[in-house]
Amino acid sequence: MSPRTKEQYTKIREDRKEGILNAALELFARQGVSHVTMQEIALQAGISKGLIYNYFNSKEELLNELIKSFIDHLYEYFDPDGDGILSTEEMEYFIEQQVENLKNNIDYYKFLYMLLMQPSAQEMMEKLQLEVLTSKMWKMIGTYFLRHNFTDPENETWIFHTILDGIAMNYVFNPDKYPIDKIKELVIQKYCKPV
């Protein structure tokens, strides 16, 4: 009966949705959410304005799904072998990956930090259970510091976070001057090459 199979339609829908999300992400990151029109997103995605609404009920929903998908990507950079235990090499790899990720996706990080600053977004992040990711990461890093005989592992975890966020902030705001690779080396030195 159907001129296209269900699979074909599903494929089309997924591709389109992906395309719209990508277009929106790029524009949101560069211009800020409220300065981007649905028209522009459609143009960037190569479709018509109206079609966006076949996939997202509103600009807000589009934003929400975008954040959700972005967080999903974050998961990929963490806990490579899934055993919940970080080896020294994995820790080094993690730090390297964080920095690489940052360097490759500077606009996306800008976008995410922008959102994190907004009260409304904060509530949403909580709903999206960002804690699940962070708390898991938390324990693993705490365990790492414990196993490697750091004094005061809990505070060290906070410091580790502080440094990573500080790196992101500085690099995002000042990518040309900030010596990210040098700083990365120092961080790896501090946390993975104990004397």
Add this chain to the structure above:
Amino acid sequence: MSPRTKEQYTKIREDRKEGILNAALELFARQGVSHVTMQEIALQAGISKGLIYNYFNSKEELLNELIKSFIDHLYEYFDPDGDGILSTEEMEYFIEQQVENLKNNIDYYKFLYMLLMQPSAQEMMEKLQLEVLTSKMWKMIGTYFLRHNFTDPENETWIFHTILDGIAMNYVFNPDKYPIDKIKELVIQKYCKPV
């Protein structure tokens, strides 16, 4: 006819302007610039919509002056005696002040970080010569690290920045859980209480 001197008028104008800026700052910080209407700012400031335009030519100009005034405030927390040389006590005082300032003005920092993330704002910050502040601060801190025999003073300056920004980020995003005072102690320990 006029019972007021020119000075009084100037005073009134400045107070009004200050009131409008305060109103705008509070609302921008809580809701994000584009979600705040001129009407709301007028309401918050206790004046009429139209009057704002006697003091600022546009919403954008209001935003610019707000950032400018905010940066002016930042200067106050830095270099108390103006000699360009930081003593150990002044360094400790500076760190303490930074943290206090952050704790007392959490919404304002949110606002500033939000702005820093936006490309357009970045250009504007450059015009506002934020570098004047930072470069001065830069040298002083670099000198501080040099005088106190830190290895690699230049990188240490970057690390110092990284840590301060990381603290701000973490505290702004997670004020309840982040152990800001403990971290502050550790930072002071690291930079002001050399063993």
Add this chain to the structure above:
Amino acid sequence: MSPRTKEQYTKIREDRKEGILNAALELFARQGVSHVTMQEIALQAGISKGLIYNYFNSKEELLNELIKSFIDHLYEYFDPDGDGILSTEEMEYFIEQQVENLKNNIDYYKFLYMLLMQPSAQEMMEKLQLEVLTSKMWKMIGTYFLRHNFTDPENETWIFHTILDGIAMNYVFNPDKYPIDKIKELVIQKYCKPV
């Protein structure tokens, strides 16, 4: 290739059309024409949006055919033996039928009255030659009043209409409280049980 005869195809087409009309009628009556989307009609009819356009060129044409078909139904309740002469029993039956029809199709009457109120619909009704029905009915009822010695048969016809429409209005607007059966009895008394 084709296992179906032309007649079967015609039958299928008519059934589909009927289904679409029924779906549309129900939705139009409950929600008002302009609040019903083609999508909803398709859903209610259990088919796809696009298929509707194989049977009707536009929403407006669908509406027109709906009205036309609805009027056709009205004919069925009138002039059972087709001789153009109403007996007392036929008049009573007619009144009974009108009331039953109203009770069974309250939403449809709402819909029709809604349409009658709209200037555009009025023009269309004229095109649809509703007068053919009404004028025929007119004469028959006029003749009825004449043959049964009512004073001023012409005005009585208008009054008869007035009462029937008034019953419909009241019942449609207030089905729970309006004593339609009692009123019906009184009307039958007045027009079919002369003293």
Add this chain to the structure above:
Amino acid sequence: MSPRTKEQYTKIREDRKEGILNAALELFARQGVSHVTMQEIALQAGISKGLIYNYFNSKEELLNELIKSFIDHLYEYFDPDGDGILSTEEMEYFIEQQVENLKNNIDYYKFLYMLLMQPSAQEMMEKLQLEVLTSKMWKMIGTYFLRHNFTDPENETWIFHTILDGIAMNYVFNPDKYPIDKIKELVIQKYCKPV
């Protein structure tokens, strides 16, 4: 302080609101609510589109207030001396007024009947306490029939309503042919000139 007095502003606001309501009423009645754009209403009222939103939050609110104001007008045609008792002359005057009102405001009645047919509007009418008006009217008319020795006063009240609504329906739908004045005479004869 104020360049216009509070009274002046109030006056302006009331006049404008009235003007918008009038414009909307005329257009709604002629074209049906959903076929009238806010732009058209503004044009008809001689103002800009945006200004309507200084007075009404949405098209729906405009519609609600319109109905509310229309119902208020209905009150004016009823119970002239407010004693709750209808004399024969007042009953005759009431019938005359109803018919005159109908003749002078045919489009408005169309509009009101259209709305009454819509389920959503019905709920709203209930909120607007149309019953207050009708129930009061109800009792007065019931009392009238009781005092004038009509058999079965309660049913007579329903019949009276039925006839009035029937007149409105017929006249609204067929103003040129419907002999409203003759029918009016017959109604007055029936209810006010007992033999």
Add this chain to the structure above:
DNA sequence: CATGAATGAGTATTCATTCAT
């Protein structure tokens, strides 16, 4: 014949800005 993705004209609504008073 049947599907639903795709289009785009049309519409309600917002809000920075102007200006008569």
Add this chain to the structure above:
DNA sequence: CATGAATGAATACTCATTCAT
């Protein structure tokens, strides 16, 4: 100097209709 009514460009969103498959 101060007010808030007024404007209109900008924008999110809807939905009848088309059409490739």
